[in-house]
Amino acid sequence: MNFKEIIEEIYYKIKNLEDKGNVASYIPELATIDSENFGIYISTLDQNNFGIGNWEDKFSIQSIAKVLSLVLAYRMVGEKIWTRLGVEPSGNPFNSLTQLEVDNGIPRNPFINAGAIVIYDILISHLENPKEDFLGFVRSISNNTELNPCCRS
Numbered sequence: 233m234n235f236k237e238i239i240e241e242i243y244y245k246i247k248n249l250e251d252k253g254n255v256a257s258y259i260p261e262l263a264t265i266d267s268e269n270f271g272i273y274i275s276t277l278d279q280n281n282f283g284i285g286n287w288e289d290k291f292s293i294q295s296i297a298k299v300l301s302l303v304l305a306y307r308m309v310g311e312k313i314w315t316r317l318g319v320e321p322s323g324n325p326f327n328s329l330t331q332l333e334v335d336n337g338i339p340r341n342p343f344i345n346a347g348a349i350v351i352y353d354i355l356i357s358h359l360e361n362p363k364e365d366f367l368g369f370v371r372s373i374s375n376n377t378e379l380n381p382c383c384r385s
Contacts, residue, residue, distance in 0.1 A: 235274055235276065235280055235282055239272050239274055239282055239284060240284055242272065243284045243285055246270070247285065254267075259294070261294070265291070269285075269286040269289060270285050271284065271285035271286035271287035271289065272284055272287060275375065275376075298343050298347075299343075300366075300373075301342075301348070301352070302342045302343075303373070304355060304366065304369050305342075305351045305354040305358075308358045309354060309358075313354070316338065316339075316354075317339055317341065317342050317347050317351075318335065318339060318340045318341055318347075319341055320340050320341060321340065321341065322341065324344075326343070326345055327344075327345045367381060
């Protein structure tokens, strides 16, 4: 499979789409980001690597961390995780408490803020040094020892 061709095709299709969004200026780490930045990078298990666009530029992962946190929490507690979280879309904003009240305190999914708090609780309950251990986990699964936290401690 020629990942380079596939990634290039995806990149150019997406790069040329009309941008309908706005940079979230209320988030300090994003407020100064060039909205034209766009990059894709792939690293396969058999060490095929390819990047295009702004793939070398450092960026704040924001809610991508929710996916990575879920993976680590799931590795720790397995299927038990679903006793504290749902897997349904919420239909509400990510920071809404309305759905949480309706669902008796069980967040609809791990990607809304209430669900991310449950994941965080699992991580801090199981990790000796949560920040360092999480960063080590992300470095490990990405095979990138140069990943570093930015901006906040």
